[in-house]
Amino acid sequence: MKVRIKAFARFREIIGSENTLEFDDGTSVLSALKSLSEGSKDFRDACFDKEGAVASHVVLMINGKRISGRDREAGVLHDGDELAVFPPVAGG
Amino acid sequence: MKVRIKAFARFREIIGSENTLEFDDGTSVLSALKSLSEGSKDFRDACFDKEGAVASHVVLMINGKRISGRDREAGVLHDGDELAVFPPVAGG
């Protein structure tokens, strides 16, 4: 299946604004982020804390909806999903 | 001495926007208002309460400064003063 990963601000500067990746069906958010960080130490440093968990300040959305709690890692991706990764917002 | 008496809103409709009256030196605010009400029952009803005191909702200014407390009756007028009489304000 194909998942589009969108990145913004600091994260965009590291991995680019959009990556379409091919995953096995049922891939978790955590696995998808890990795949991305294999290609980029900078992304790994930005996205994960020292224990290897998704850092608490990283905001994640699937198809424009914020995901929280356990879903930030265990959430399951589906074909055509858009996963967005970004730092805390700072508009206005 | 001459005192200009300005009236606004309801009070203006009763006695007109401006009256210049001739008083003895040292006339009090109360005396000035009483003189005005001699010529107009409507003004007396608007300006005084049943006990003959200046009604509490009436606002008074001398030369653009609000007068309060005892000065609302005992305040002394001087030649060239502008005494203003009006209801509570309602702008904005």
Next chain:
Amino acid sequence: MIRLQQDDFEVGEFIEEARSRGTGAIVTFIGIVRDDGIEGIELEAYHDVAEQELAIIRDEAMREFPLHNVDIIHRTGPLRVGDNIVLIVVSAGHRKEAFLGCEYVIDRLKQTVPIWKKEFRKDGEHWVEGE
């Protein structure tokens, strides 16, 4: 700018002028003749004293909050439903003080500035009672 005038005002012009280099927020209040069954209003002012009181309120607001600029324009004379009555434009470095400053000005204005409003209705006219 503090002004009592018959003419309408252009909000955009005042907003442009309110901007200085440290300005991060402009809050604007516009009071409008509301349609609650009236046909129109007439605003009467003790002109010089009203302008003087508006300037006092501006000075108080600028002492109370770190504001860059405060404009207050209040209209007088006959107005119809939907017409502008008053414009307050407050600029500041940050939004909190701009909001606080703008609310301060309109709240004080309604308490102290000698302006009165007569409403015209189908069944007659009457003066709006101040507080």
Next chain:
Amino acid sequence: MIRLQQDDFEVGEFIEEARSRGTGAIVTFIGIVRDDGIEGIELEAYHDVAEQELAIIRDEAMREFPLHNVDIIHRTGPLRVGDNIVLIVVSAGHRKEAFLGCEYVIDRLKQTVPIWKKEFRKDGEHWVEGE
């Protein structure tokens, strides 16, 4: 109207449009690029999601307070000191709810709308940390 756009906006136009027959108060907030030693900023947005979040905030504000109209225009792209960033126009019957509605919108916007700000300074560039 809800919109994310590169172009500047004309405040006066939105204020005219915000007026309906029962409107007695319009409160406007304008956020501006503040000069605190920066040379300029660049605003980046998750475009569709940001517009969607702005619409949610407008709907929340209109549920929470008795408002007539809420417009939110937020700019993106490169901006200089003194440029407009965001415009919020809120109309209501009375002033209290217009102020509350307008503050609600800007406070929520800063919490939830996916927009980021990069500041350019003489000594380099950096992303502003959100809360």
